[in-house]
Amino acid sequence: MKAARIVEVEAYLGGRDPASHAYRGLTPRTAPMFGPPGRSYVYFVYGMYHCLNVVTERDGVAGAVLLRGAEPVAGFDKLPPRALAGPGKLARAFGLTTEHTNLDLVRYGATLSIHDAPPVPASRVVRSARVGLNDHATTSKPWRLYVRGSPGVSRP
DNA sequence: CGAATGATCCGA
DNA sequence: CGGATCATTCGA
Numbered sequence: 546m547k548a549a550r551i552v553e554v555e556a557y558l559g560g561r562d563p564a565s566h567a568y569r570g571l572t573p574r575t576a577p578m579f580g581p582p583g584r585s586y587v588y589f590v591y592g593m594y595h596c597l598n599v600v601t602e603r604d605g606v607a608g609a610v611l612l613r614g615a616e617p618v619a620g621f622d623k624l625p626p627r628a629l630a631g632p633g634k635l636a637r638a639f640g641l642t643t644e645h646t647n648l649d650l651v652r653y654g655a656t657l658s659i660h661d662a663p664p665v666p667a668s669r670v671v672r673s674a675r676v677g678l679n680d681h682a683t684t685s686k687p688w689r690l691y692v693r694g695s696p697g698v699s700r701p
Numbered sequence: 702c703g704a705a706t707g708a709t710c711c712g713a
Numbered sequence: 714c715g716g717a718t719c720a721t722t723c724g725a
Contacts, residue, residue: 555720564720574709591721592706598720611720633721643708677720699721702725709718 546620547639549629550662553614553691553698555675557598559607562686564678567607576647578607583651587636587643594633595641599650599659613676613689616697631699669693676700 557565559578566588567578577586577600586598586609602608615629621638629635639657650659672687676699691698 557720566720569710572710588720589708590719592708592719594721596720613720631721675720679719704724705722707719711715711717713714 548618548620549615549635549638550618550697551612551615551659552695553612553630554689555611555613556601556688556690557609557611559602563680564675565607567609571607575607578609580604580647582608583649585646585648585650585657587641587646589643590633595636595643596632597636597639597641597645614691614695614697614699616695627696629697665692 557567559565559567562568566575571579574588575586577584578598580600581604582600582602584600586600587595589595597612598609599612600609611632612635613632615635617624617629621628624638628638641657645657648657649655650657652658669692671691671693673689673691674685674687675689
């Protein structure tokens with residue numbers, strides 16, 4: 546069983562967020578983003594990487610959080626350093642594919658699940674612009690959060 | 702900096 | 714259908 550502590554995330558909304566996959570409405574790929582919260586949204590990008598999101602808004606409203614970085618906790622043997630630092634690397638380390646989209650992450654005993662952890666002190670939390678976006682208007686939103694100094698963060 | 706690499710979506 | 718785009722990563 547593999548486990549990791551999430552240390553970097555980015556928020557994406559629906560119609561008002563041009564950087565969001567859900568910006569142009571519901572499509573087969575983005576359908577999970579419009580579904581009930583607590584489910585996964587996994588997409589394939591750049592022809593070789595998968596990214597894992599957690600759906601956050603109520604059923605019918607698009608919104609999700611992209612998991613961008615984590616620290617290994619259990620189940621990773623001889624993991625190369627920073628192998629979980631980055632959304633593509635994180636998804637790869639857990640062997641995630643689009644088969645893992647729209648799964649219930651909150652259900653007890655689920656194959657893929659997310660859990661509570663001790664709170665991160667506010668002094669360790671950094672807010673910044675989201676990574677990898679072209680549009681200038683969208684980068685103005687400070688919707689990336691990460692743990693200061695964590696080796697699981699993709700980029701300082 | 703640019704290549705890798707293919708699913709997705711829009712417009713025609 | 715065709716082609717532009719892409720919430721990335723790695724290596725020169």
